[in-house]
Amino acid sequence: MPERTVIGWDIGGAHVKACMLQGGAVLDVAQWACPLWLGMDRLDAVLHAARLRWSGLREAEHAVTMTGEMVDLFANREDGVCRIADGLARSLDLRSVTGHGPGSLHFFAGDAGWGRVAEVPALWHAIASANWLATARHAALRWDTGLLVDIGSTTTDLIAFRQGCVLAPDRTDAQRLASGELVYHGVVRTPLCALAHRIDWRGMPHNVMNEFFATTADVYRLTGELDPAHDQHPSADNAPKDLDATRQRLARMIGLDRRDAAEGEWLAFARNWRALQVTLLGDEMRRVIATHGLGSDAVVVSAGCGAFLVGDVVAQATAANADALRPRPAHRQLAYGRDVARFAAHHGAGRAAMQAWAQVCAPSVAVAALFDMDQ
Numbered sequence: 001m002p003e004r005t006v007i008g009w010d011i012g013g014a015h016v017k018a019c020m021l022q023g024g025a026v027l028d029v030a031q032w033a034c035p036l037w038l039g040m041d042r043l044d045a046v047l048h049a050a051r052l053r054w055s056g057l058r059e060a061e062h063a064v065t066m067t068g069e070m071v072d073l074f075a076n077r078e079d080g081v082c083r084i085a086d087g088l089a090r091s092l093d094l095r096s097v098t099g100h101g102p103g104s105l106h107f108f109a110g111d112a113g114w115g116r117v118a119e120v121p122a123l124w125h126a127i128a129s130a131n132w133l134a135t136a137r138h139a140a141l142r143w144d145t146g147l148l149v150d151i152g153s154t155t156t157d158l159i160a161f162r163q164g165c166v167l168a169p170d171r172t173d174a175q176r177l178a179s180g181e182l183v184y185h186g187v188v189r190t191p192l193c194a195l196a197h198r199i200d201w202r203g204m205p206h207n208v209m210n211e212f213f214a215t216t217a218d219v220y221r222l223t224g225e226l227d228p229a230h231d232q233h234p235s236a237d238n239a240p241k242d243l244d245a246t247r248q249r250l251a252r253m254i255g256l257d258r259r260d261a262a263e264g265e266w267l268a269f270a271r272n273w274r275a276l277q278v279t280l281l282g283d284e285m286r287r288v289i290a291t292h293g294l295g296s297d298a299v300v301v302s303a304g305c306g307a308f309l310v311g312d313v314v315a316q317a318t319a320a321n322a323d324a325l326r327p328r329p330a331h332r333q334l335a336y337g338r339d340v341a342r343f344a345a346h347h348g349a350g351r352a353a354m355q356a357w358a359q360v361c362a363p364s365v366a367v368a369a370l371f372d373m374d375q
Contacts, residue, residue: 005056005060007063008366008371009063009367011036011043011088012036014154015031015232016031024372025342025344025345026354026368029365033232037072047091048091058092059103061101063108063114064088065127065364066107066130069124078124078128081128082121085117107119110133131363131366131367132148135150135157135159136161137366138365138366144163144164147301149285149303152304153232153233156186158284168292183284187220190216191214191236196208199272213249213253215235216277219270222243222270236249237249250273251266281313282313286317286318299332300332301335335359337360338359341365343355
């Protein structure tokens, strides 16, 4: 009997992430840019690319989570959840499949379990923006007590767990924004004017121009921390992403041009922006740690394309509170792709690269793994 194949999907507003799981182990992980606000045809194009990458999608079982219902293409979140679900079923040609087994399509509804396409209208509220819950639950099954820190292109999730359970009582984006467990800051798409009203330049604070001149991708492209594979969206001015164009966008934030300073000064300026974002995320993390009483036994599980910030964010969060979660030795700073996801043995030399993609696409890996265990 062939091993069971599950495809996990995370349908975001800016990216689609997907994982192929077979026999409970990850075979492949992929991410495609998908500016869903421009139309459902963008999702159709991604699903076509997925069919080219993975033959036999109709013979797999599909587990789906999403956040894309938030984009302004849709009249409201309910409309978005229902249209994304119907679009997936139509594009993957799965609308006629019922029950479980090959070709079945299931939507992660958090505490409500799993729903089929026909059940989506009744479950839309539980399905909407639940991808963080899938990742946190998967991490909680592997590690007893900890904090998931998923820093993506657009948002950051800070989710505490203990004894196999996610501690956060909140489920909606609005509730999580209030608690600090959802922070609308990422390392690619966040406008720099969202980070601060004032920033130091040559030792003097300057007001920031509140215009869409530059994004966090410019900061981390200049510091060399952003993997080009995760730099998938156009720049703020639709200009190239080379270092000179990147410096020009940063310069505009304080009314200057690239030619007004040396390369080293622009790098120092980028590092100032980085420090501001680390401080902001560290403050939110400190609040989550205190809320859930996480102590020295807690691990930190990093995920997302911005995982390179996690160590500094933890240090910022714990520096001002001697009783809170302390920075752990290296073996306690865990990575979702390495320490939670399970991989097929045949990956061999390619395992590290696959782990890195699982790190970035954690919700798609998690939703596939949870479905494989649940059903």
